[in-house]
Amino acid sequence: MDFEELKRYSALHPKPAGLTLQYGTAGFRSKAQQLEHVMFRMGLLAALRSRAMGATIGVMVTASHNPEEDNGVKLIDPLGEMLHPSWEEYATQLANAEDQELQEIVTEICQKAAVNQRKDASVFIGRDTRPSSKELSQAVIDGISVLGGQYHDYGLVTTPQLHYMVCCQNTQGQYGKPTLEGYYQKLSKAFTELIKKSLSSGEAQRQLKIDCANGIGALKLAEMETYFPKEVQVQVYNDGTKEKLNYLCGADFVKVHQKPPKGLDMKPNESCCSFDGDADRIVYYYKDTAGHFHLIDGDKIATLISIFLKELLAKMGQTLKMAVVQTAYANGSSTRYLEETVKVPVHCVKTGVKHLHHKAQEFDVGIYFEANGHGTVLFSKAAENTIRQLAKEEKDVAKREAAKVLENMIDLINQTVGDAISDMLVIEAILALKGLTLQQWDALYNDFPSRLLKVQVADRQVIDTTDAERRAVTPPGLQEKIDALVKKYKLSRAFVRPSGTEDIVRVYAEADTQENADALAHEVSLAVY
Ligand code: 16G
Ligand code: ZN
Incomplete structure (x- = not known):
């Protein structure tokens, strides 16, 4: 390993002194200006991970549904899964090393993870449509290159498309071809065959309005258009040409606020759906004839x-x-x-x-x-x-x-x-085949009334949970308080957990009526302070 080169390149992507970030549930997320050194270092880490696994690793530059000014990065493991938890710790160490400690940390990871330096390294890169993403992905490339790794830059892709490419590459084509064309062909072939079956049972043409959160989904749907069977007509809204990414739109906005996105005009009973900023989430919805909004999550x-x-x-x-x-x-x-x-x-x-x-x-x-x-x-x-x-x-x-x-x-x-x-094609195919x-x-079932709240606390890590986050084990006494509050309401449940992506605690409550769910969530949030 050429440590002089490492030093020289790392100086091009310096770390703001004292800044610490953590590889959380969705990788690193922060304001875009704070992330250049993180990107460079995730390029390094991806090259090391690739050598350790003897396989291609993915690096996706995106902050999903977060505001346009934010950005983020996450690594993708050989079969297209999230980075193995044992390496999240290395990611955090590498991102937080001061510039002069970088060489030492890299050496340490190589030893701990038994990285064979002589092996080839191969990394696939992708990015979302944020204005900061191009430059940040260039920093990733610098990190890979300085360790002598090979890379393929897919440019603008959805997060799941990059996961797909990595999986295809490492399974020698068994999962499909690691190209966008391969992805579109595989999906459209399967979809067309399914839709054909439903049409023979007399289904009319399907229409769907899609809110793309002003993100990558719009570009990719446009690319896919030529592959689309004519039986399904999609209309794309919030394609990113007018408004900011995720601003008052997208799957997260619609789910959190339980209301339609800006920029999509909905007529009664029209089928609509929203993607999030990197197109790995989808929710459906419609407005009934009385004008009520119905979310299908x-x-x-x-x-x-x-x-x-x-x-x-x-x-x-x-x-x-x-x-x-x-x-x-x-x-x-x-x-x-x-x-x-x-x-x-x-x-x-x-x-x-x-x-x-x-x-x-x-x-x-x-x-x-x-x-x-x-x-x-x-x-x-x-x-x-x-x-x-x-x-x-x-x-x-x-x-x-x-x-x-x-x-x-x-x-x-x-x-x-x-x-x-x-997912959208899967849902459309099922609805068509079942004639639903x-x-x-x-109408399959009615949601119980629920409320989700955010609570600001001094240190969210004092809350530790168990039983799939449904019970708090610390601080002492908190769970007993929650139990007592839950008992006051019918058909109720509530839990608290520290967020993995924001510096807050989340409170969730369900009860027999909306008023009761709201009241229970409020009371639980007071118990968290
Ligand atoms: C991340 C997760 C998402 C989860 C959310 C919870 C991935 C790829 N994404 O966005 O699955 O629902 O975090 O956020 O794992 P929270 O911890 O802030 O509630
Ligand atoms: Zn997302």
């Missing part, structure tokens, strides 16, 4: 997909193990509906995609969604093989047809991570 998306897949698996005549994975934020009504009506086991894990993904891998068919609209479906290798074989060879026509639909679903779903474009309107989908 990640919980309801998981429910729709579960019903559909469960029916197909039954038709195919195979007993594959299927489960849904949620977090504590999933509305209690969705959990109850899934368990009691759909009759599928539900598991609750800690917030953050990596926890959901990990749990979902335990099943033949693992469906995971966060209420905020991030989610996907994972098929085990064994399940996939069974399905593909039945689709080809099964003599019973009904069983074979069910297997074929499932096979197309496997190809349509981005199994590496939640993907707004892929958004209103009928929405």
